[in-house]
Amino acid sequence: MPxxxxxxxDWLGYHIVNKLLEQGYKVDGIVHADRNxxxxxxxxxxxxxxxxxxxxxxxxxxxxxxGIIAGDYDGKINQKIEKLIVINPDKKEQRSMxxxxxxxxxxKAPLLFGEWMPMxxxxxxxxxxxxxFTSGKFKxxxxxxxxxxxxxxxxxxxxxxxxELHIYSSNHKKEVNTKLDKNIYLRDxxxxxxxVKTVIEHYVLFKKR
Numbered sequence: 001m002p003x004x005x006x007x008x009x010d011w012l013g014y015h016i017v018n019k020l021l022e023q024g025y026k027v028d029g030i031v032h033a034d035r036n037x038x039x040x041x042x043x044x045x046x047x048x049x050x051x052x053x054x055x056x057x058x059x060x061x062x063x064x065x066x067g068i069i070a071g072d073y074d075g076k077i078n079q080k081i082e083k084l085i086v087i088n089p090d091k092k093e094q095r096s097m098x099x100x101x102x103x104x105x106x107x108k109a110p111l112l113f114g115e116w117m118p119m120x121x122x123x124x125x126x127x128x129x130x131x132x133f134t135s136g137k138f139k140x141x142x143x144x145x146x147x148x149x150x151x152x153x154x155x156x157x158x159x160x161x162x163x164e165l166h167i168y169s170s171n172h173k174k175e176v177n178t179k180l181d182k183n184i185y186l187r188d189x190x191x192x193x194x195x196v197k198t199v200i201e202h203y204v205l206f207k208k209r
Contacts, residue, residue: 001026001063002028002054002064003026003064003067004030004068005020005027005067005070006029006030006068006070006073007030007031007069007070007073008027008070010070011115011116011117011118012070012087012088012112013029013070013071015145015146019149019152019153025052026052026054030055030058030077033058033073033075058076060078060079061080064081067079067081067084068084068085068152069087069089071088071089081101082102083103083105084098085104085105085155086104087109089106090127103161105155105161105165106165107152107155107165108165108166109143109166110141110169111124111131111137111141111142112143112144112148113126113138113145113195114144114195115202116202117199119199119203121200121204123138133196139171140171141169141171143167143168143169144190144192144195151167151186162182164182165183166182166183168183170187171192
């Protein structure tokens with residue numbers, strides 16, 4: 001059965017879909033509600049021709065074991081989803097957007113960054129804030145999106161995820177008295193400095209002139 005990814009044409013949704021396809025999953029995608037089922041061609045061109053990926057309208061009735069919402073979605077999702085995972089929502093009512101779901105986990109990661117996100121050569125745009133690559137906030141809180149999606153594949157397989165899960169970079173200062181079962185610290189195999197270099201090179205190559 002395919003995995004459903006909502007906001008599949010967002011930069012984060014793109015990375016999630018791409019990682020799932022790489023690992024042999026079949027994926028159904030729903031685009032941003034304000035795009036009228038017309039995806040961002042700059043992103044979906046990279047997996048749109050993959051036979052394991054299908055774009056579906058939000059009002060199509062279908063059942064899924066796992067559904068993932070990347071960020072906020074303002075429309076109504078007509079699918080029935082057993083395990084719903086919502087990543088970095090600004091709004092708390094994202095579960096109510098789904099026609100039916102048995103369990104829901106909110107995954108919160110402070111500052112994900114990666115290819116295709118809103119950025120320039122000096123930093124990233126995150127929730128209406130510009131964060132320079134050289135800033136203390138970026139160095140402590142940032143997490144490369146492909147390290148995050150690797151973890152996501154593992155969390156999808158956990159039978160009983162908590163209702164809320166906080167994901168941090170290993171550079172993040174651990175808070176006292178935090179519940180370990182709800183907080184995960186991801187260790188980078190490659191330094192963020194090298195990831196930033198790769199992301200900037202990608203931005204320069206693909207930025208619209």
